[in-house]
Amino acid sequence: MAQMVPLSSDSPAVKHFEKVVGSTLQVVPSTCDGAFGQCYWNVDKFVEKFGGKAAYGWLVFQRWGILAEAVHHAVVEMPDGSLLDVTSSRVGTGDKIGFLRDDSVIPPRDFPIFIKSHFFLLKECQPAEVLIALTHRQNEIDAALVQAIKSAGMPFKLGENIELPEGDHVDELLAELEQNRTEMSATIRLLDLNAAAGL
DSSP states (O other): OOOBBOOOTTOHHHHHHHHHHTOOEEEEEEEEEEOTTOHHHHHHHHHHHHOOEEEEEEEEEEETTTEEEEEEEEEEEOTTSOEEEEEOOOBTTSSEEEEEEOTTOOOOSSSOOOOOOEEEESSOOHHHHHHHHHHHHHHHHHHHHHHHHHHTTOOOOTTSOOOOOOSHHHHHHHHHHHHHHHHHHHHHHHHHHHHHTTO
């Protein structure tokens, strides 16, 4: 998979995301300590141990020189007002991230929450458009599975396997999830190959 590359402040994608979010890009140092994909819980653990508070917003990056993305993210606002990323982001060298502050969405911690990313095409690319659609659908399926778990009264504990309720609806979601992931993997491979060939 292509490396996630930081976006410069003068990138048209950043200008687009700033307009959508209503915030200005900040470069935030990163400790790279917390588990990837668990930013909200990483922040909670850090704040409990060292102080500060959670700050929410969007992690911005690009891949293949084609597709820019803003992913919902949490960092720590230190007591002095500075920001610190405590999650392994896999963006660039990992020692800093591009971040757009946006505290309008505060995710609950009892279950995973799936917030749709913002995308921006740096140039026309049909496979990238397909990947955007597949990513949005993945988000919808994941959210539907979490809702099924919550409706069944089943618990969620970070780091443990999630038990799924039985039923045709869940089976259909799982089948669609597997198909969607297969299509996403194939699309990412195509984008990787095109990038390697200079296309």
